[in-house]
Amino acid sequence: MEKIVILTGAGISAESGLSTFRDEGGLWAQHRIEDVATPEGFARDPALVQGFYNARRVQASKVQPNAAHEALARLQRDWPGDVVIVTQNVDSLHEAGGAKDVIHMHGTLAGALCSACGHRWTAPPEMAVGESCPACARPTARPDVVWFGEIPYYMDEIYDHLSSASIFAAIGTSGQVYPAAAFVHEAQAAGARTIEINLEPSPGASGFDERLVGKATQTVPRWVGHLLAPHS
Template identity: 45%
Template sequence: MLKEAQTRLREATRVAVLTGAGISAPSGIPTFRDPGGLWKEFRIEDYATPEAYARDPERVWAWYAWRYRKIQAARPNRAHELLARLEAEKGEGFVLVTQNIDGLHQRAGSRRVIELHGNIARARCEWCDARVPLPPPEAFTPPPTCPRCTSRMRPDVVWFGEFLPEKALAAAERAFAEAEVALVIGTSAAVEPAASLGRYARWSGAYLIEINPEPTPLTPLAHCALRMGAVEGLEALLAPPAEDQPEGDLPKP
């Protein structure tokens, strides 16, 4: 199973990747629903909905400023770096779709990135919809003010109860529908509509690879399901062919 997945990925010219919180966990960024995840300690209703922001924008901004500091202090891990390398190899045939808001893919060198849920390092104007990067954490005092119209700005992230950006979702769906190989990494495959991207690829004829420590609703559809963390799984998947390895050595990425 792994050998076939390696071959399929190596030979593919169109590759689509979906990443979730699990890929950033080795960088020290908590996942959401796992033991010790954010939603075990904080209530979604208090920090990640439009209603929470309407009730208490200062509280929500303080929470996002805290997360922003934590995320900016984190560093991309080996899994982020391996996907950046895969993009360099595949060129324009590669698309990376992420549910994460941490920007670690871009900091690792990825450029063909679609952010479905926004980016914690940006703010969006409540009035004119302008988007601007936040200042460095040490210089940031929330809430920011729009440089265009002076209105208050909100975090440029998608909250529960909000729609995903139409253009980003359409581009993601197109990439997975056209992919020869699709990778789904570190996501529970439970949050729609992102959870359906792997299904689109499978139904369109792609070879589907899942990397996740636990089974998910997508697992039964996967041609290859690696019960590993993101780093271990990508290292295994991207190892060179055995014939390229010195005799007696284990495959290495």
């Protein structure tokens, strides 16, 4: 059966109340990206970075999945083939909406990482500067989030899925950050039909076979319903 590979970005969680890089107001508007989302920023001011991600963790704990998250979980449950969800988001809204085995290419707010030994564990609600790794005991805990300049997680697995995709969808993502911006080309090279679903067309929208424009909570359930109609 046909495999569907879906890439989601900040736009799918925005309607649940999580701010994006480009929102005026909100957490991101209060900081420069290079100060809170780079290894250099963490080395320079770990207290600022830990405080920023503690605030993001609190924000994420207060929101609920929306109709778009729930529709993708329904697609995963009812589609006769595989549905692989890859997300650039670090929240857990896909899982809260019922999705399984989500590939978090940029890590998760719920995770902690030892920058010394690479051990991972569940982050406490508030991470302190100099928090110890439970594996090596060094005071080198950081958020398990991929920062600018770092390599996203699970890339080999993602490319394997793209190479066998029959349908590729990019939902709520700007399409400007690599390597994710190139996923549509990988999927097309494998013969997949491609669709972008976004609040407004991205700069790379013309590279997709099909485009749906509108709120994710409206467009994604409609698209899922269209896909599942022949199988219901």
